[in-house]
Amino acid sequence: MTFRADVAPSTLGVELNDDGVVVEYIDGRKVFYHGPPEAVEGSVRAPPGKLTQVLVTDPTETEGVLVYVNDRNTDESILQDTGVGRVMVGNDEEEELFPGVTVRAEAYAVEVEADPETARGRVFVFAEDEMAEHAYEIV
Numbered sequence: 001m002t003f004r005a006d007v008a009p010s011t012l013g014v015e016l017n018d019d020g021v022v023v024e025y026i027d028g029r030k031v032f033y034h035g036p037p038e039a040v041e042g043s044v045r046a047p048p049g050k051l052t053q054v055l056v057t058d059p060t061e062t063e064g065v066l067v068y069v070n071d072r073n074t075d076e077s078i079l080q081d082t083g084v085g086r087v088m089v090g091n092d093e094e095e096e097l098f099p100g101v102t103v104r105a106e107a108y109a110v111e112v113e114a115d116p117e118t119a120r121g122r123v124f125v126f127a128e129d130e131m132a133e134h135a136y137e138i139v
Contacts, residue, residue, distance in 0.1 A: 004072050009065040009085025014057050020135065021124060023055065023066055026083035033126050037135035044136045046127035048108035053128075056098055056114075057121040064121065069103050069110050114138040 013024035020035030033055075046052040051071060057064035067085040068074065079086055087103065089095045094104040100118025104111050114123040116138060123138040 004086065004088055005076060006088055007076055007079045007084075007086040009067050010083030011058075011063050012066055012083050014055070014062055014064040016057075016061055016122075021055065023064070025081075027081050029082070033124070033135050034133055035135045037124055037137040039139045040136050041139055043111055043113040044125040044127075044138060045109055045111045046125065046134075050110075050127040050129050050134075052103075052110040052112070053126040054097060054101065054103065054112055055124040055126070056101055056119050057124075059121055061122060065098070067097055069112070070105060112138065 010026050012026065015022040018036060021033040022030055024030045052069040053066060054069060055064050055066045065085065067087055069087055070089055071086050087095055087097060089103055089105040091105050094102055096102050098119055100115040101123055102113045112125045116123050125136045125138065127134045
């Protein structure tokens with residue numbers, strides 16, 4: 001089994017529109033998260049087995065940082081080349097991603113709790129697998 005380490009995120013370009021969220025990696029490629037994200041208050045609990053991704057925008061909503069939570073599949077060099085970060089959180093552990101944004105793992109599920117005012121931007125959570133994508137905005 002390959003050990004996976006935390007990777008610091010870089011600032012990425014962000015475009016918010018009625019159809020979803022576009023994130024531009026530092027290598028120029030873009031990813032589209034289908035939306036619009038569902039507004040939820042306080043926190044999001046992603047089911048076990050979903051790749052959980054947290055995007056926090058800056059106040060202008062044109063830049064942000066994207067972090068994968070407990071991703072064991074993406075090689076560290078790919079994350080560094082794209083500017084995406086990764087945090088590994090053990091079962092029953094909690095980690096502050098950014099001021100106002102906390103993630104915790106519980107029974108293989110990931111919960112993201114956020115206060116957008118403290119985070120000074122918008123906070124999005126994407127949970128996906130081969131079968132479905134879910135997009136949320138913590139308000």
